Amino acid sequence: MEELVFLNRDLSWLSFNERVLLQAARAEVPLLERIKFLSIYSSNLDEFYRVRIPVLMAVDEHRELTAGPGNYELAKAEIGRQQELFGQIIHRQILPALSACGVHWVYNENFPEHVVEQASHLFFTEILAYIHTVNVDDDLTDFFAENNKLYQAIILMDKHGHERLELVNVPSDVLPRFYAITNDGGSYVVFLEDIMKQNMTYFFPEDEIKGMFNLKITRDAELNPENSRDEEDMTAALERQLESRDLGFATRFLYEPGIPLRNLYRLIYGLNLQKAAVVAGGRYHNLKDLNDFPLKGAAYFYPKWPAVHFEISRTETLFELILKKDILVNVPYQSYDPVLRFFNEAANDVYVTEIYATLYRVAERSRIVSALMTAARNGRKVVVMVELKARFDEANNIKWAKQMKAAGVKIIYSNLDLKVHAKIALVKRMVNGNEQSVGLLATGNLNENTARFYTDQVLLTAHRGMLKELELLFGFLSKSKKSPAADDYIDFQYLLVAQFNLMDRFLTLIDREIEHARSGRIAGITIKLNNLEEKTLIAKLYEASQAGVVVKMIVRGICCLVPGLTGLSENITVTRIVDRYLEHGRIFIFENNGEAAFFMGSADWMNRNIYSRIEVCFPVLDSELKRMIRAIINLQLNDDVQQSIYLFLQQTKQKHI
Template sequence: MSKKNLQARDISWLSFNARVLQEANDPTVPLKQRIRFLGIHSNNLDEFFRVRVATLRRMIELGGKKGNMHLEDNPQAILDQIQMTVLQQQNEFNRIWEDILKQLNKEKVYLTNEQNLNKEQQEFVKNFFDESVRANIIPLLIESLPQLPYLRDKSIYLGVVMRKTASAYDQKYSLIEIPSKVVGRFVQLPSPPGEHHIILLEDVIRFNLPYIFSYFGYDHFDAHIFKVTKDAEIDIDNDVSTSFVQKIEKGLKNRRKGKPVRFLYDKEMDAGLLEYLIRRLNLSRRDNIIPGGRIHNFRHFMDFPDVFKAQKKERVPFTHPDLQKAQRVTEVILQKDVMLHLPYHSFGSVIDLLREAAMDPDVTTIKITAYRLAPASRVINALINAARNGKEVVVMLELRARFDEENNLEWKEVLEEEGVKVLIGVANLKVHAKLCVIKKKQGTRIIQYGFVSTGNLNEKTARVYADHCLLTSNRSVMADINRIFKYLENPKTTIQHLRNCNTLLVCPNAMRKRLIAMIDREIKTAKTKKTAKIYIKLNSLSDELLINKLYEAATAGVELNIIVRSIFCPKTDQRRFKQPIHAVSIIDEYLEHARVLIFHNGGKEKMYISSADWMVRNLDHRIEAAVPILQPAIQKELKDIINIQLADNVKARWLDDELSNNYVISGDEKKIRSQIETYQYLYQKTGKHSEASSH
C-alpha cells in the first residue's frame, strides 16, 4: 500500500497534541483543567521528541538499513514538517497561556516573578531560599570546565550571565539546575486577603542570585531558562556475560548520555551564552533549536496549586452495583462476570479482589502482569501480603516499560525480597497484556478466577484513564491466561503455549490473523448486500496491513465506526469507498485509554476488549491479549457506551484527511458530552440519582 494513502504517523500524533491544546483553549473548561491540559501538551511533546524525533533521526543515520525499525519513506521530510508544526503549536500555546494568565488574574490568582515582590514577599523568598533551596543547588561556572556538565533530560536550567558594572569585559557564565523534583515548582507567597500570589522556583533562585554569587563581586545578573531533550532509546547490548537486568541498568545509564534532539530556550537569553551552549552541546540549526517564553517544563503545571474557587460537586468513582452489597468481590466473580468501566467505577474493587486472595487460606497461587505501577502501589502491597501468607505469587514485571524502567527495577527488588517470583520479560517482546489468574482450592478441585484489563494496574491513573476491566472466572479465559504464563515462565522452551490459546486473541501469534478473518467476514457479508458493521476503539491506529483491510471493507460497503484518541493514519474519505469511514477522536477530562472491538457477525455480535493498539509494535513485538465479552448484559452495556461516544457532539473531533480537528457539531440537537453521559448511564444502574456536575 502506498504511503500516499496514509497520514504520516508522527504528523497524525502532532494533530492529536493539537486537540489537547484545543482543550486548554476552551473557555468552558475550568481554569485548573485548562492549565492541566497545557501541562499534558508539554509533557506529550517532551516524550515525542525523546522517542519519535530521536527515532526519525536514527532512520536518517541508518540510511535505509532497516535494523529492527519500521522505516518511513522520507524521515527528513517528516522532521522538517515536525519542526514547522511544533513552532506553530508553540505560538498557539503561548497565546493560550497569556489568555489563561488574564483569567487567573480575574480570579485573583497572580503568578508573580522576582521583580514584582513587595517587602514582605522579598523577606519570605529570601528565607525560603535559605531554608529549602540553597542546599539543593550547585551553581557551576561552566567556562572553566573542560566540557559541559551532564544535563538531565527532564530538568530545566538557569543560564546565568554575571557582569560588573565597572567593566564590560568582565563577565562569566554559570548554570544552575532547578531542583523542582525535590522542592516543587510552585511557591505560594504571603498574599493579601482573598488573593493568591505564586512564584516559580526558578524566580526564587533569580531573586537570590546576588546572594548566591556574592563572593565573586558581580553586581549585574541576566538569567534565562533553557532545557535539553535527549534521545530516550535504550540500546540493549548483546554481551552474553551480562544478565538482562544488568543490560537494562547499563541502557539506562547510556540513555542519560543520549544525543540532544531538542534545545528550548528563553528567546531573551543573552546571545553570547546561547551561542556558547549550542556550540558546547554540538548542536546544529537542524537540531530543533526552539526559542520560547520565560517559562519551560510546563509539564509541572499538571500539578498547579489548587487555589481556585470551589467548583460544583465533581464526579467521583462509585462501586459497581453488582459489588455494592457483596461481602466479598470473589464470591460475585465466581458466579458471574463483572465489567468495571474505569474511572466511573472504582478501581478499589480490583484491589479488594487481590486483598481477598492474599488473605484467603484456600488460595494457593496468584499470577499477574505489571507494566506501570503507582508510586505507593496497593496492588504490590496486596501481592506482598499474599507471599507472606504462603501463597505462590508470580509477577511478570516488564522492565522495558518506557520511562518506568527504573521504577520497575526498584519494584523487582522489593518483590523478590518478599519471596515473590518476578519474571522480567521475553527477549524481543514487551509484555503489555494486563492479566491476572488466581487459583483457589474448593473441596477436591481447583477453581480459577481473575481479570483481563485494557489499562495498567495503577490506582493513581485509574482515576483519570478511561479503561475496561473484565473480572471473570470463565474457564476457557483462565485456561488461556495460564497458557500465557506458562510461556512467560519458560519462554525458551516453546511458543506453542501462545499458539494454543483458543479464547483470547493473543499477540504476536494470532491476533492479527483473527482480526483479518473477522474483517473478511464483514466484507463477505457486505458483498451480499446484508448488514455489515465494525466498531473499533483504540488509542492508536497505524498498522498498514490492517488499515489496508479496513479500506477493503469500506470499499465493499462495510459500515466502519472508529474512535481513536491519538495516532490515526487512515484516510477516511476516498472515492472508492461506498461510504466514508466514520472516525472521531474524543479529548476530555479523562484520558480515553480503552481498546474495544465489535464485529456485527451476521447479528451475533463478537465483542472484545484489548490491551493492544493496531500498531506494528503491539501486534508483532509485544505479548498482548484481547478477551471476548460473552455475557449479554455486559455486551449491551459496552455497546451502549460506544454508541454514547459515537454520539458525542461536545468533545468529539472529526478525524478527517486534512487533520483539521473540527468539532463534531449536530445543529440544535441535544448536547452530548460522552464522559458525562457515560457517568450518568452507569450511575443510574446503582439505583441512585447523580448530582455530579458537568465538570
Template sequence: IKLTRDAELYIDDEFTGNLLAKIKKGLSKRDTGVPSRFLFDKNISLHFLKFLRESLSLEKEDLIPGGKYHNFSDFFSFPNPGKNSLEFPLMPQLKHSGIEKHKNIFDAIREKDRALFFPYHKYNYVIEFLNRAANDPAVVSIKVTQYRVAKDSAIIKAMIDAVNNGKEVMVFVEVKARFDEESNIQWAEEMEKAGVKVFYSFPGLKVHAKLALVARIENGKEVKYSYFGTGNFNERTAKIYSDIALFTMNEKLTNEAEQVFKFLSGEIVNYEFQHLLVAQFNMRKELLKLIDNEIQFAVEGKEAKIILKLNSLEDKKMIKKLYEASAAGVKINIIIRGICCLVPGIKGISENINVISILDRYL
C-alpha cells in the same frame, strides 16, 4: 531552560546474554543520553545561549525557543486560584451492584461474569480480588502479569502477602515498559526476595497483557477465576484511564489464560487458542477474519459496522484491510489515543472511516 535527552534503551542484541542485565546497564546511561531537545526562554541572552549550546554539545536543530516555564507535568498539582469553574465537577466512582451484594468477590464471580468500566467503577474490586486470594485458605495459586506498577502498589503487596501465606505465586514482569523499567525491576526484585516466582521480558517481544489467574479448591476440586483487563494493574492510573475489565470463571477462558501463563513461564512454546485473541499466536488472523465478516455483510446489503478503540494504529496490513472494508461499504469508527497512520475520508478508499481522539478529563 529544559534539556531533554534521548531516553531510548539501545540494546544491540536481546537474544543473547542476560536481557535483564542489559536493560539495567541501559538505564544507568539514560541520564547521559544524546541531547534531543533544548527548550529555553526566548528572552535569554545570545551570549548565554551560545555558552549553553557549546557546553551541552547542542546542534542548532535542538534549540526550541519558548516561555519561561517548561516543566508542564507540574500542572497536574497546580493549585486552584479560587475559581471552581476551572475544575471538573466531582464524579464519585460507582459501586458495582452485582459484586456489592456478595460478601465474597468469589461468590459474585461464581454467580455470573462481572464486567467493570474504569474509571467509572471503583478499582477497589481488583485489589479486593487479589487481597482475598492472598489471604483465602482455599486459594492455592495466583498468577499475574505486570506492565506498569503503581508507586506504592497494593497489587505487589498482595502478591508478597500471598507467598508469605503459603500460596504458589507467579508474576510476569515486563521490564521494557518505557520509563517504568527501573520501577518494575525494583518491584520484581522485592517480590523475588519474598519468594515469588518472577519471570521477566522475552527477547524481541513486549508483553502487554493484563491477566490474573487464581486457583481455588472448592468441594474438593480445583476451580479457576480469571481477570482480563485493558488497563494496567495500577490503582493510581485507574482513576483517569478509561478501561474495561472482566472477572470470570468460564472454563473456556480460564483454561486458555492458564496456557498464556505457561507460555510466559517457558513451559510451552505454542498453543492453539480458540477463545482468547493472543498476540504472536492468533490475534492478527482473528481480527482480519472479523473484518472480513463485516465486508461480507456489506456485500450482501446487510448492516456492517466496526468500532475500534486503540492506543495507536500503524500496522500496514491492518490499515489495508480497513481500507478494503471501507471501500466495501462498512461503516468504521475509530477512537485513537496516539499515533494513527490511517487517513480517513479519502473518496473510494476511506470515506466510510471516521477517526477521533478524545481529549477530556479521562484518557
C-alpha cells in the same frame, strides 16, 4: 481502486497533543484543570523529544536533501506553531481568567513592587542553599547538564570590561516551581527562576549582569540492555542503564530568545550540544510543573463524581459471584474495589492454590503487589510476569520485582526483544477435590492510581475455555522466549494473542463483515483504540469501507487512517475524545449479521503491539455486558461522554451482580 493513503504517525500524534492543548482554551473547563492541560501538553512534548525525535533525526540524516523536508523538519515546524498557540492561550485566556479570580500570575514581566521584598525573603531563606554556579568558559569536564533540568545562563561583564558566561542551576527538582505570595497588594504567583533573577546580583557583586536567560536540555531516553538468560544479570544491566538514562545524547537545547548569538554558541560547544535540535522557546521551560500551580478552591477543579460501587452481599465472596456470572468493571466511572478485592481474596482464600499475573505498570505503593506477596507468604504458588521494559516505569518495576522475589513470588522476565503488554491474571482453586479457576482480563494496567483517571475495562470471569487458554499462555511466558517456536504453538479459540493469532483473527473478523455487506446482510465495525498505525489492518478497513461496511472508530492518539475519502474510506468515521479522563480502553465490535462479536483487550493497532509484544484481547460473551459496552460506546460516539456514562452506570447498578 484508489491508492492507499496513510497519515504520518508523528504528525498525527502531534495533532492529538494539540487537542490536549486546546482543552486549556475551553472556558467551560474549570480554571485549574485548564492549567493542568497545559502541564499535560508540556509533559507529552518532553516525552516526544526523548522518544521520537531521536528516531526522526536519525532517519532524516540518511535522506536525500532534494527530497524536501523530512519528518523531523515537519515535526519541528508543527511544534513551533503549537508553541505559539501555547503562549497565546496563556496570555489571552489563562492570565485574564486568573486576574478575574483575584490572582496575578507574574508571567514574563517584572515583579510588582508589592512582591519584591517577600520574594527576596524567599530567596535567602528557602532557595539560596540549593543553587550553584559554573563558569562556561572553564573546563566543563566535571559538569553535565542534566536531562530536563532548568538552568540560567548569566552574561557578566567584569570591571575590566571582560565578558564571561556563568551557568546557574534552577533547583525546581527539590523546590516548588511556583510560589504564592499574598499581601495587602493582592495575591501573586511567581516562578522560582524569576525569584532567582530578581536576586542574582548576590552571586556576582563585583560584576555587571548584561543578561539572564533560561534554558533546558532534553536527552534521549532509549535503553538497550543485552538479553541474558540469567534474571539477575538482566536486571542488573537494566539498572545500570537506568542510572545513565539521563546521560543520553541531547535531542533538544531549548533556550530563551534574546541571548546573543556568540553566547548561544558558547553554550552549545561548552555543553557538547552540537547534535541537538537548537530551539528558541519562550521565557519559561518545563511547564509540566504547572500541574502544581498553587490555586486553591473547589470551583477551580472538576466536580467530584463518586464512583459507582458494586453491591456485593456480605454472605458471598467475590469469587463466588464470578463463578456465577461474568463481571465487567468500567473505571473510573465504577469503583476499582472489585479488582483490589480479586487479589485480596486470592491472597487469603483457603481454597486458592496458584496465582498467575502480568505486571506492566503498577502503582508506586501497589496494594495489588502487596496482596501477591501476602499470597506467597501464605503458601500459595504465585508466579508474576514483570515487564522490565515499561518505559519510564523500569525502576519501579525492578523495585517491586525484588520485593516480590524476597517474599517467595516466582518472578518471570520477558525476553528483551518481546515486551509483555497483556493485562491478565489467573487464580486456581481446589474446592472439595474439584478444580476451579477465576480470571481477570483487562484493557489497562493493574494500577489503582491510574484507574482514577484512565478509562478502562476489566473483565472478571470463570469461563473455562478462556481460563484454560490463559494457563497455556502463562506456560509460554515462563519460557521467556524471543518468539513462539513450532513446539510453542497454542491453538487459541477464545483469546486473540499477539505473536500467535491476533493479527489473523482481526483480519478474519473484518473479512466476515465484508462478506456480510457484499451479500446484503447486516454488517458494521466499531473500534475504540489509543493508536492506529499498522498498515495491513488499515488497508483491510479501507477494503471494508469500499465493500459498504460502516466503520466507526474512536482513536485517541495516533491515527494513520484517513477517513471520509471518496472511493476509499467514505464509510469510515473517526472520533477523537480528549477530555477529563485519558481514554485508554480498546474495544472491538463486529456486527456479524445481527450476532455481534465483542472483544476488548490490551492491543492497539500499532506495529509494536502487533509484531513486538505479547498482547491479549478477549471476547465478551455475556449478553448483558454486551449491551452495556454498546451503550457506553454509543455515548462516546455521540460525544456526550462523562456525565452520561456516570448516569447510565448508576441506573444499571450492575444488575448482573
